Amino acid sequence: MQPLFRLFLNPHCGFKVYTDGTKIEANANRYSFVWGKTIKKSRERISRQLEELWDYASKVAKDELGQPEEKFENPSPEKVRETVEKINAALEGKEVDPKVKQKLRYAGKNWPEKLAEYEQKEEVLQGRNSYSKTDQDATFMRMKEDHMKNGQLKPGYNLQLSTHGHFVVNYSIHQNANDINTLIPHLESYYNLYGTYPETLTADAGYGSEENYSALEKNGTKAYVKYNYFHKELREEGRKNRERGLLDNLHxxxxxxxxxxxxxQPMERSGTRIRTTSSGYRQEYAKYTATKCAGCPLAASCKPMKDEKTIEVNRKLERYKSEAKKRLTSPQGLEKRKRRATDVEPVFGHLKQNKGMKRYMLRGLDKVDIETGLHLIAHNIAKMTALKAG
Known part of the structure; x- marks a missing residue:
């Protein structure tokens, strides 16, 4: 569906795009949910109870069981079945607590089947935290259009748009509710469509991460992307230094x-911490430590521990944020921040309020992608027609 945009958009015009996302409800039962955390807890409960049964049997029939069993972490259905059979064989003829007998009968009958069911559900989840039984591609998300007005989670998709002059130049559908993880695949979708990356990209703080800044820099796209606390920093610039954060007062x-x-007092480099994001991106945090904090007059606000103060600094992220702040506060950045609110956001309003695109009619990621593409092509054609008529 995406290549149809090429019918009326110049792929070599060097788009200066404005990117944002919205959640659209899936055509699925709102209460037919499967939760990844529930599956994880159920697995852990079976592992714990299986180990308890083995420990009990080891005390009652130590000679029959032989060597201690390995830990029962995340056991397979076959492992559970095999372990229950070993315990039953070892306890045969022994005086066993009736509750343990009942638990063993239940475990042998139900746990392998349950674990097989959990494996099938985890295969559908593919790392997501939830899905709907009536549209397994849909993930439960918080919607702005909430009919119950209580922040209820509903099955839906995360629609990402990039616009240029109210024309949709790129779209992508995501099963992840968090915008911060959608930007890189969204940019790849743009590249697959046009063979190049946008000249500039303007987005709000929901996209401001080291990984996203790094990808934009690598692709040659000038980023006008806010980060968390961007507006707070601007408000605090006029305050006295003592009211600002510790890192802001360090040279x-x-x-x-x-x-x-x-x-x-110098704070010397004392180590490095590596953090890996959910997408596999590695972030490096440098540690700096001051060792002579005893009697410091600023200790009340600095709060050192054991007369030492250690801070962690992501130098790369600090550079990206500094560059982003410089761009966003420039005359061109101010103009782009204003235009973002009047370029991409009205397209969402038009699709939802005027075209009724609040809930998909089709089910499944592929069909939802086609339905979205048809809506957006119709939007662009209507926009072109209006421009020509005007």
Whole structure:
């Protein structure tokens, strides 16, 4: 469906795009949910109870069971079946607690079947936290259009749009409710459509992460993307230094790679911490430590532990945020921030309020993609017709 955009959009015009997302309800039963956390807890409960049964049998029939069994972490249906058979054989002829006998009968009859069911559900989830039984591609998300007005989770899809002059130049459908994880696949969708990346991209703070800034830089796209606390930082710029955060009051010596605290004590590099995101992106946090904090007059606000203060700094992310702030506060950045609210957001309003695109008619990711594409092509054609008529 996406290649049809090429019928009336110039793929070489160097789009300056405005990107945003919205949740659209799936054509699925609102209460037919499967939760990943529930499956995880059920697996853990079976593992724990299986180990308890083995420990009990080990005390009653130690000679029959032989060597201690390995840990029963995340057991397979075959493992459960095999273990229950071993316990039953070892306890045969022994005086056994009636409750344990009942538990063993239940475990042998139900647990292998339950674990097989959990495996099938986890295969459908594919890392998501939930899905609907009546549309297994849909994930439960919080919707702005909530008929019960209580923030209820409903099955839906995350629609991402990039626009240019109210024309939709790219769209992508996601099963992840968090916008921050949609930008990179959305950009790849754009590249597959046009063979190039957008010249500039403007988006709100929901997309401001190190991974996204890095991808935009790598693709040659100038990013006008906010980050968390961007507006708070602007409000606090006029305040006194003592009211700002600790990191804002530290001086960084780039040559010696140290921070200088407000009383002049150096905070030297003391280590590195690596954090890996859910998508596999590695973030590096440098640790800096001040070791002479005893008697410091700023200890009440700095709150050192054991006369030492350690901070963690993501140097790469700090650079990206500094560059983003410089762009966003420039005259061009101010204009783009204003235009984002009047370029991409009205398209969502038009689709939902005027065209009734609040709930999909079709089920399944592929069909939802086609339905969305038809809506957006119709929107672009109507926009072109109006421009020509005007």
């Amino acid at each position: 960084y010596d780039n040559i010696r790679d140290i921070y200088i605290c407000p009383i002049g």
